[in-house]
Amino acid sequence: MSQEIQQFRATLPINEFKSEILKQVLENTFIIITGDTGSGKSTQLPQYLLDDEEFRLNICERRKKFLEEQVEEKEQTKVQGFLSKKQKPFIPEDRKNSTDLKIVVTQPRRMAAISMAKRVAFERNQNLGIEVGYSIRFDNSTTNTTQLRYVTDGILVRECLQDKDLRGYDVVILDEAHERSLYTDVLFALVKTAARRRKGSLKVIITSATLNINIFKSYFEGCPYVKVHGKSFPVEVKYSEHNITQQKRNHDAVNAAIRMHLHEGPGDILVFLPGSEDCEVCRKFCYERLAEVLNSGVEVPSVLLYTLYGSQTSEDQSQVFQRADEHTRKIIFCTNIAETSLTIDNIGFVVDTGYVKQKVYNPRTGMDSLIIQPISKTQAIQRTGRAGRTQAGKCYRLFSKQFYESLSEHTTAEIMRVNLASVMLLLKSMGIDDVVRFEFMEQPTQEAILQSLRQLYLIQAIDEDGYITPMGYEMSRYPLEPSYAKALITSKMMECSSEMSAIVAILSTESIWQRITRVDVDGYQKLQEIQSQHADPAGDHLSLLKVFSEWKQAVFNEQFAKDTLLNLRSLKQSDNIRQQLQQLVEGTSRKKCLQFYEQDYLYKLFRKQKDSKKWNINESIKLSLCSGFYFNTARKMHNGEDTYLMVYPEGTVVDTDPQSVYTVIQQYPETVIFTELGGTSQVRGVMKLISEINIEWVKPYFSNMVKVDLFKLARIEFQQRGRDAVHERRQKKIQEQEKQKELEEKQKLEKHQIYKARFEQRKKVKM
C-alpha cells in the first residue's frame, strides 16, 4: 500500500474508532454503525476486518465449529436460483478449513457497488476481482478467491434463495440501511434468522446515516452501536414565514434561488423540486426572471442554469458535473435524484420546496398512484446536508418552522408502499410459510399481505391453504413480478416464449419511447404521430413488441432509435433483460410444466386452436397474458367511449390510458386485459398497457376470484411443522371423507336390509 493512501486512510473519521469497532464486532453478532457521508465507513470498515489477524482466526474457528456441528441438512429449497454459475455463493464444504475471510457489503444502488469495489481495490493496490470485487445484475467481477464482495441488495436476496444460512459468508454488512429499500428490509429479516442459526459464526453489521436508530436497535436485540462523526461543514437553516402554495411553488423557488445568487458568496445552488417537469419550467422561468432583473439595470453575476432528473440521458446529466469557471455560479433544478443517488460537489446553497413525488400502492384497489406529498424530517435534513459537503452553507426552506415540526420523522419504508406479491412468494419459496406473522422490521398492513396472497392464489403460485405450489417455485426463479412470471411460463407451453420474454422485458424497464415533456409542443406532436404509425390494434403489448423488433431488425441501430424517438438506454436494458429471461425460460422443463397445465383451461384452448390449425402466435401471446392477469379484465361501458368496468372487484370503473394505442387509434375493444393500473389518488384508476381479448377465454376463471377464502390462505397454524401439518390435515380430511363414505355405505346397507326385512315380512304376511 502506498504511503499516500495510507496517510489518507488515517485521516478518515472512522479511523479513530477502529479498535472500538473491532472489539464490538468480535464480541457481538449484530452491530450498528452510524456515520454520515464522508466518514469512510463503507470503504474502510470491511478492510479493518479483512486485515485484523485476531478477528480472522477467531471467525474461522467459529465457522469450522459450526460447519462440523451442522448435521447434513436436506436441501429445503428445490429452487435453483437464477444466478449464473459464476455468481453462485461459495460451497460450504470448501469453507470448513479455509482460512480466508468472506465479507459481503450490500448497496441499494448499482453505481455505488461498482465504485466502492473499485475504490477499495485501488486502495489495496489490487486488480478488481482478486481480493475485492462487485456483483450486480448483468455484471459480475468476482471470482472464487474474492474475499470482499460489494453487491446490490437484490443480489444478496437471490443468494439467500440458494442458501438461506448464507454459509458462503462470515460477515454481512448492510450499508445505507436508513434508506430502507425494499430488499434491504427483506434482508434485515433474512439475515437476522440466518445469524441465529449460524450460532455466532456470522457477523452482521448494519450501517446507517446518523439518524434515529432506535428502530434498528430494538429489531436487532438491543445490540451495541458505534457512532462515527462525519466530515461535514455547518449549514445554516432558514425558514419562510409562510408555507408556499402549490401554484406558487415553482415561482417562489426561482425567486429564492435568484436572491441567493445576487446576495450570497461563492458556492453553487441546488433547488429541490417534486418533478422533472417542474425542473424544466423553473429553468425557463429563472432565465426569464434573470433577463428582467438585468434589464432593470441591476448587475447580475455570471450564472449557468441546469436541470437534473432521472429520465434525462446520461449526457445531459453529466453536463451538471462539469466544473464552471471560478466566477460563474451554477443553479441546478433537481428532483430527488440529488438527495441520495447523485452527489454534486461545490454546493453552497440549497433551496428546499419541502415536497416530493412518491409512488403509493393501494392494496384494496391494486392501484399505483404517484402523489405529491410533503417530505419527511429525515429527507429535509438529508437535503440540507447537500450544502455542507465542501464548505459551510445555507439552506433555505420554503416552509415555516411549524410546517417542519408537523412533518413525519421518517420517509415511509418502501415495503409499506408496494405490492407485496413478489416478496411473499420469495419468502414462501425459502420455506417461510407463515408470512402473516413473519418478523419484518416494520410490519406491512395485514390488508397488503392478504391481498398479495390473494393474487398469488389466483395465479396458482400458492394453494388454498397458503402453501407454495410447484408452479410457485418455478415462478420464484424469475426476477419478475409473479404475474409476469406466470405469463412467461405459460408462454413456454404456448410456444411463444421468445416473444413473451421480450414483452415482459420491455415492461420491466422504463418506457422505450423517449420522454418528451409538454413544454416541447412540436416534439410531443411528432411523438404522437410516430406512435400512431406503430400502433397495432391487437394492443399495447404487441405494439411494443413490434417496435422493439423493428429496432432489433435495424441491427440495434442508434440512428433508427433517434429517428423513431425511442429511448436507446431502455431499449438496451430491455434486450439485456430479454436475454436473461430467455435463458431462464430455457431452463424450465416443459415436461415438468405440463403437469401444472394439464387441467388448465387456457392451455386446453391453446391445444384446440393448434389442432384446428387456426393457430396464430398473437393469440397465444394474449392467452399467456391472460394466465397471469385475468383478474385485470375489463369490459367497455358505452359504445365508442373509453370507460371500462372491471369484472372484479364489482363496480370498479376504470379509464383508458391516454398513451395507450387504443386512445391513439380511437378504437375501444369490447373486452380488454391490462397489466398495470395507475392514476392519481383523486380520480379513478387508469388502465395502462392494454390488450384486446375474448371474454370467453377468461370467463371460467371469474368464479375463482369471488370464492377466494382469504381467511384460509393466511391461516397457517403450525409454523414449526409447516408442510407436515397441512399434509396431516389433508390426510385427516381424506380419512374423514372415507369414513363418511363408509358410514353412508353402511347406512345404505342397513336401510336396504330394513327394506328387505320389511319386504320379507310383507311377503310372509301375504303368504
Added chain:
DNA sequence: GAGCACTGC
C-alpha cells in the same frame, strides 16, 4: 377530461 419521483433482481 389526463400526464411520469427514485431504485433494483
